[in-house]
Amino acid sequence: MIFGGIIITLGCYYKSDNHKDVLNQIAHPIISKLIDLTLIVSGFLIGFVMIAGAGANAHQQFGIPAWLGTLICALLIVGVSFLDFNKITGVLGIFTPIIIFMLLVITGYTFIGKSYDFNMLSQVAKTIEPAVPYPVMSAINYYSICAVSGVSMAFVLGGSMLKIGNARKGGLIGGTIIGLIIFCASITLFANIDTVKDAEIPMLAVVNEISPVFAFVYAIVIFALIFNTAFSLFYATAKRFAGDNNKKLKIILIIMVGIGYIFSFSGFKQLVSILYPILGYVGTLLLVVLLGAWVRERENIITEMFRRRKMIHIFSKKYEEDEEFTKHDVKALQSLGEESIADSELLKQDVIAFVEEKYDVGSETD
8 A cells, every 4th residue: 555655656746658667767777677677578478477367267267278368368458559658547547446346245255154263274374385585575576566567557657747746646545455456365265275276277276166157257357357457557668768759668568468478488487486586586676665765765755745736726727717827826837847846848848738628628729
């Protein structure tokens, strides 16, 4: 929850177009390059692991060849990349409330009116060889992987927002939801450890015990969420190299997805067990850097938040019947933009777009 707020807020504060825009500001050049390289590599690696997961999901539930499920996911990623950014964020958010509801149903079904021998379940769990040796290290490693897999796209999403307060609230809410999902999934899987320990998609094995129809719907939703994750990773990584060049972004993304599709034939479980622990260790360094940046820049972030609010208030005068937008206001708007950490012209354009959308006006600019 906390890091969700930090990541989105930093992206908004620096108006980042990709993760490098933020890292260059908050980390030592050597550490910045290390994390930048890690995020590029992890964006690609976890991306093709997700594509492999889509194939495994389709094969486990529907019996179709894994390569076909993987191909469908890859084609969807390429297809969605041709939408505009607002439509993309809309697509990415469609299935989140659905999976939250379904996870709550699964968790409720697992525990309501039932009891478990947790000592026995613990013994079964100990027979599974962990990717990371110690429980505390394993928890930190997993959390760090979540950060690594989401931080690049989170910076881009934060950079697309104008109001820092909204970015912070969105990050906190998103982080809370992720925490709820992980908690529900973890306790449910532990309660069914004897059933799921050999499954490639463990939660799908649990759902099949509830209802075939429910499992069918769940498999489709999981496929969609895997697509969401893979798309976010490939898109953010391509954005890192392409910047604002949409044509270049699409070309890079298509190449990455094509290579990822080929690599996905290495096998889903094997890829996860090898790659995730390594990425988790570097992710821990990323969390330390993010926390340090938040502590150092907190006062500046608050100042910037009020600066942008003032810019919005000033430009809003242009559309208020009882206000007058004067030359003094134009100068004040320009001065505030130049004081900002973000690019002054881009920030001014965002303020204009925000206000014009608020007052439902056309594309008239100052």
